[in-house]
Amino acid sequence: MRAFNQFCDLVRGLVRVFTLLVTAALFAIVISTVFTRDVLGWVYSWTEEVPRYLLIWMAFMSAAICVDVKDHIAFDYFYQRVPGLAGKLVKSLVNIGIIGFGWIMVRYGVEFVQDFGADGMESIPFTNIWYYPALPISGALIILFAGRDLLNLWFAPELRTQPASIALEAE
C-alpha cells in the first residue's frame, strides 16, 4: 500500500506542477492583454480564447486533486457519524460512485475527443485536441485518487486524508 500511495503522491506532484504552469500562463496572458490594450493600444486575437482553454485544464486537473485532498464541498454531517462497519461501507459506496463518474468522464470523454477533437479552434490554427482531453485525463486521475482512498479505507486507514470539515470540527 505504501508503494501505491507513493505513486499517487508522485502523480499528484506532477499534476500540481503542470497545473501551476498552466495557471501562470493564464495569468500572464490576461495581465499582458490588459497592458497591451490599455497602454500600447493593440491585442492579439487569441487572448480571449486561449485563457479559456487554460482555465479548463486548470479546473479539471485541480478538481481531480480536490478528490485526493477531499476539498470538494460535501454534506458530510451524517456521513461522518455513521459508526463502525456501516460507516466504512457508506464511505466505500461514495468512493465507488466517484470512481463510476470518473469512468464516465474517461469512457465518453475519449469518445468525444475522437469524434470532435479534429474540429478547429476559433481564433488560432489548432484543433480542439489541445483542450478536450482535459476531461478524460481528469476522469482517470479521479479514478486513481478515489481508488486510493477506497483501498486506504480498508487496508491502510492511517494513510487516509480526512475531509476538510471533519478536520476542522475535530480540533
Added chain:
Amino acid sequence: MIISILVGVFVVLLFMGMPIAFAIGIAAALAGLSYSVFLDNPFVIDNVTLVQRMLFGINSFPLLAVIFFVFTGAIMARGGVAERLVKMAEVMVGRLPGGLAQINVMSSMLFGGVSGSAVADVSSIGRMMIKAMTADGYAKPFATAITLASATMGPIIPPSIAMILFAYLAGNVSVAGLLLGGVFPGLMIGASLLVYAYIHGRLYHPTKTPILTLGEKVRRILEGMGGLFALVIILVGITSGAFTATEAGAVAAVYALFLTMLVYRQVGLRDLPSILWESCLTTAVVLFLIATTSVFTYIVTYENIPDWIAANVLAITDNKWVLLLLINLLLLLVGMFIDQTPALIMLVPIILPLASQLGINLVHLGVIMVINLTYGLITPPVGTSLFVGCRIANLPMTALILPMLPMLLVMFAVLMLVTFVPAISLWLPQQFGFAS
C-alpha cells in the same frame, strides 16, 4: 419520472456524503440513461453529451474572474493586509464602548472589500480578534460569534465571487451592477453589527482601546488604505468601463502582488506557488460544480421544470413581495444545509424564471440570493465559516448558538430591509447605468 430519478438520486447521494459536484453528475448521468431505458428516447442526453456539456459549461471568459479574485483574496490574507486593516479599524472605532468588538466588525467590513470571502475573513481577522477579545475579558463564544457574523460581509461587499457567479448563471445581468448592488447592503450589515456591539459594550463591556497619537493614527490609516486600494481599482475599473470584471480581477491581482511583495514585504517568491495552488483548488471546486450542474440544469430545463415551478407558485400567489419573502425563507433553509456555491448554481436557474415573470429586478434578486446564502455559511448544522470559527476558537458549534442568535436577528432585519426596499441594492447600480 425523469425528474424523480434526478432529484431522488441526488438527495440520496447528498445525504450519503458524496461531494455535491459528483452527486449532481451521477444523478444527471442516471437521468440521462433513463431517457433511453424508460422512454426509448436516447437522444435527450447521452453520456457523450454529458461530457460535452461539462466541457462547454466552464468554457467562459467571465469565469476567469473567479480565479483572479480568489488569488487576490488569498495573497492579501497571507500578505499582512488583514493586520493593517485591524489597526486601521482601531483608529476608526476603537474608542467606542466595546472597543474590540467594534474593531472586529469594522475590520471585517474593510477586509470584505479586499478578500470577497467569508472564510478568508474568519481565518485571518478571526485568528487575531478572537484571541485579543478573549484576553480583554470577552466571553470566547461572543468573540467568535461576532467574528462569524461580521465575516458575512465578505461575499456581499465587492469584490464578490458569489455575485460574479450569479451574473454568469443568470446570463444577462451586469456583473458591475451586482458588485455595486452589494455595497449598501454590506455596509448596512456592518452598521447594524456596530450598533449591536455598541449596545453590548455599553451594557457589559465598556472598555475602550488606548488613545493613539495623531501620527500613529495617520500611519495606520495610510497603511490600511494600501489594501483597500484594490477595491478602488476593481470598482473604478469596472464602472468606468476601463476593465471587464475579469481584467479588473487581473489588475487587482497584480496590485496585490506589488503591495504584499514589494511594499509590505510579507510575501516572497517562494510563497507564490502555494498561494497560486490554494487559489487553483478553491477555483476548481467552483468550476467543477458548474461543469456537472450544467448537465443537471440541461435536464431540468428540457423537462420545463422552472416553468412548472413558476406556474405552480404563481397559482398560490402572484404578489411579488410575498414571493420574495418565500424565496428568502427557502434560501435561508437551503443555506443551513448546503454551501453557498452549489446552492447558488442549482437554484438560480430555477428561481430566475419565476422572478422574471413577476418583474423582480435581477440585480435585486442576485443581491438577495447572495445575502441569504452567505448567512447560511454561519448557520448550523453545515456552515463552512462556522467550522473555521469553531476550529480557531476551539469551541463546539453548540456554544455559539446563543450568542449568535441576537446577531442573526439583527442581520435578518437588514435582509428584510434589502428585500422590501429595492432601492438599497439598486440605487448605486442605477446611478452608473448598470441596473434599470
